[in-house]
Amino acid sequence: MADSIKPAIVNEDGGTPPKWKVIGPGLVVAATGVGAADMVATLVAGNKYGYGLLWAVIVGVIMKIVLVEGAGRYSLATGKTIFEGWRTLGKWTTWYFGPYIIIWGFVYGATAMSSAALPLAALMPAVDLRIWAVLMGLAGFTLVWLGRYAFFEKVTAVLVGIMFVTVVGLAVIAAPNLPEMLRGLVPLIPEGGLFYTLALAGGVGGTITLAAYGYWLREKGWITPKWMRVMRIDNSMAYVMTGIFVISMLIVGAEVVSAAGVSLTSGDRGLLDLSDVLADRYGQFIGTGFLVGFWAASFSSILGVWNGVSLMFADFWGHMRGKAAGHADTLVGGKYFKFYLLWLTFPPIILVMLGKPVGLILAYGVLGSLFMPFLALTLLGLLNGKRIEKAWANKLHTNIALGVTALLFIALGVQQLIKALSPLLGG
Template sequence: MQVDERGFPDAGDPPKTGRWKLIGPGIVAAATGVGAGDLVATLIAGSRFGYALLWAAVIGCIVKIALAEGSARYHLATGSTILEGWKSLGKWTSWYFGIYIMIWGFVYGATAMSATALPLAALFPFLPLWAWAMISGLVCAAFVAMNKYQMFETAMKLLIGFMFVVVVGVAIMVVPNIGEALTGLVPSLPEGSIIYTLGLIGGVGGTITMASYGYWVNAKGWRTPAWMGIMRLDNRVAYIVTGIFVIAMLIIGAELLYTAQITLSSGDRGLLDLDEVLRERFGPFVSVMFLLGFFATSVSSILGVWHGVSLLFADFVRNARGETGARQDLEKSPAFRFYLFWLTIPPMALLWFGRPFLLVVIYGALGAFFMPFLALTLIWLLNSSRVPKEWRSGWLSNGLLGIAALLFIVLCVNEVIGLIAG
């Protein structure tokens, strides 16, 4: 990879052929965003309503395409980062993001490590769950710290490729009802499905990591508006893959669980329930492959967050200090390594003692506000003079970002009401 006069990775001018070979940052973003909890939420939607909410999964992917595209477009069109854009909107954005990223990282670190430990403990029960959780966090932190972006991207592609083959393979094995699946593409709301519908549209495919997409695009060496077309191809392919992935999970839920009226546990442990169903139906080989796919899903989320959100934190610190020329060193910066530590070591206390109630409430409240914050600030930034006129949002982008903002505001209100009531 070449570097420019400032030391930034620079891929030069985009090639005229072979563009498909360059796809990568979008795959990283999509693999990071699809976690074990998202898979369970999709499975539960399929197990409760069959194919009726298939249309919501498709819309969810379209919404995520718009959000990720907007984030990366700001990077490419302006040469600035999304953190610099937020800073230009006022100090309130820095206060909100700074508090959010610290609390989010502490709680998410324990959640992600636990999710990755579940399939490992099922496959290799000679170590307890907490030990596998700690090993997962430490190994992923070491990998991110010792490798540059290209090696990280390669690992993420391998993981999402494996989990894609496993999940789509299982969906084919359960023999989907094509007629009912096509019917599910027609929007409908079965009784009691509104919250599941909103969650399916808003939940699968990333939260804070969507803001990391622009940094991964830059790490790939895509720096100028000339790369806009390849970025959009990369983004669309990634979320089409995510859409197929989500539809496959909905098919598994509809065919394997809905017809047999099997109920899954909520949260990551629901995938262990599904593993038992697969073992009874298809035997131990499919069960083991599914657990490995579960592991690939979970560890890709750890790696993506450990790398992408650490970049966001490092850029947050750079902006807070008023540094303007050190973006090329974000992966090497003390702030990046501190956040890797923050995601890995302090959350281990939560593995032992559980999550304090107040921390969970604050985490839930701040997290509920992040996606409306991202959608609304993207609308603001991408329609302002900060962006050259030819790269400002048109009616389609504004419409999709507006739908995303409205959707996430509804989800935010629902989450806050749930926290107050709970």
């Protein structure tokens, strides 16, 4: 364990290292959170509303900076994991989180594999989509099972580089309308677009992996309050990059998809539609290049979840077994970590091959819609009062920001809950 927590980036004089050398866990959590579904949602927003929701994207980036900074600050200030913190809020947190992480992992495993397989099946259609999906799951499993955190972070950085160059390059080629973009900074909600606006703001790089940030800080070796400033730089710069990425997708939706006059298929397959549009407009090289970026976005999510959520489960199960945080069984390579890694990879292959049962998807939708409100509200509890030293507790403006974020995710959660339950309610 000593090697895994050794501070990795301190200058010889003990000062803070250059900003470009502190990018690490923040980039991982941001990259993991931006998947194919977020890309499609942003494209559709650009297509339907032009640059009118640009402000919502920026609000979303700010909210994620606040949430991830809160999770990181709690871990550095207390030396505890986020799950240890949740337990101090009452047993209800354990009763919620335990079933959630099991059901979520089972369904997300199949979803992530299929998402990463789609662009590969489009590029090499001779191989069946389901085969590609299984290969993607096995590739993620192997890289996370055998690799330590430093290797995992480097691979993620390469994938982020591919995503970034591909999508930002497309935005430059699409030639954004700058005056319209400036008008899009004015907060206006399109007619009938309230929940779509909320969804766009809430979906900028937001998944369960936001809560995994503290675990990646530990793996990086950032484990005490002296890393607080470094953590904040890491988190902010990573989500600024995410913002540029998502704004670029909005530009492509506003300029390319709108001009083509097409309707994108819902879900991940909408990116295949975009690839066809790009190939028709700019040539096959650009269309193929976008498929590579699509794959990089999807596969980075596989790696991030396979690593980060496995760490969260290992910590949860270790505490259920009476083992302290940091016990060998709860770390990367430990038996609890490996169990969840197996759970994410192999049982979901059944769903890939047979399709996803409606009942399981319903349960996933119900639980999933309530996780982000859970994170926002519990951070308010953990970052105030006796659970954290006064020096690191929330200031008034931070409480306001977290409170607004919590209200937004509660509204989103209720809307998604109604949507998930509508088949049972005859909707």
